[in-house]
Amino acid sequence: MEKTNTQKDYSKNCNVYQLVLPVNTEILIPQNDSVRLLSQILEEIDYRNLEKAYSHLGRxxxxxxxxxxxxxxxxxxxxxxxxxxxxxxxxRDINFMWLLEGQKAPDHNTIARFRSGKLTEVIEDLFYQFVKKLGELGEIEYKNIFIDGTKIEANANKYSFVWKKSTNKFETKLQEKIKILINKINDKFGKQCKRTIKDVLIAMGR
Structure with missing residues (x-):
């Protein structure tokens, strides 16, 4: 009995997309791309505490x-x-592929386990090192303090305002602020989170 192929042929124009080897992502990333700066800085960070979270007995x-x-x-x-x-x-993204350096793309479960498990105990140390490196390279400064919030004066109390001293006193709680920010990101897992890594860096630079 003759079989009828109902599957549409998607290969009739295959010659248009012939693969050319070698595939070198290095030449596709501009020299001034932010992903290169990020990779350079993170290469100089000490990952020994993170590596301790992994067992050396398994694969x-x-x-x-x-x-x-x-x-x-x-x-x-x-x-x-x-x-x-x-x-x-x-x-799909060439910059992420470049960061992987030929390693297999991690699935979402691997990323989730890493973020909520292995990374939890060392995140403060890693970000402290990260910000310190940015400061050494002149990429960030510690001159300004940014308050993340909006204050709207109410008609009922026109004298309501915030003294500068009341904001400066929170500088001593830098490490606690980092914990809160990172936990907020984790709490937003699977949802649209408005807080970016830039916010974390600004907060850590107080």
Whole structure:
């Protein structure tokens, strides 16, 4: 009995998309792209505390902890917080592929376990090192303090205002502020989060 193929033929124009080897993502990323600066800075960070969270008895992770951290930071810089969207970016976005350096794109479960598990205990230390490196390179300064909020004066009390001293006193609580910001990002898992990694860096630079 003759079989009828009902599947549409998507290969009739295949010659248009012939693969040319070698595929080198290095030449596709501009020298002044922010992903290069990010990678350079994160290469100089000490990851020993993060590596301690992994067992040395089992098999090696498909994607190294350092690379996963790079992926997360770059995703946050681009307002990507959903682990599923990060997974898609690793498969489709040339900058994420460049960060992977030939490693297999992590799935969303791997990213979620890393973010909510392995990274939790060392996130403060890693971001402290990150901001310190940015300061050493002159990419950020510590001259200004930015308050994330809006104050609207009510007609019922026109003398309501905030003294400068009441904002300065919170500078000593830098580490606690970092914890709160990171936890807020984690609490927004799977939702649209308005807080970006830039907000974290500004807060840490107080």
């Amino acid at each position: 090696n992770p498909v994607v190294s902890p350092k690379t996963l951290f790079k992926i997360l930071v770059y995703a946050y810089m681009n307002n990507i917080y959903s682990t599923r969207k990060i997974e898609i970016a690793c498969k």
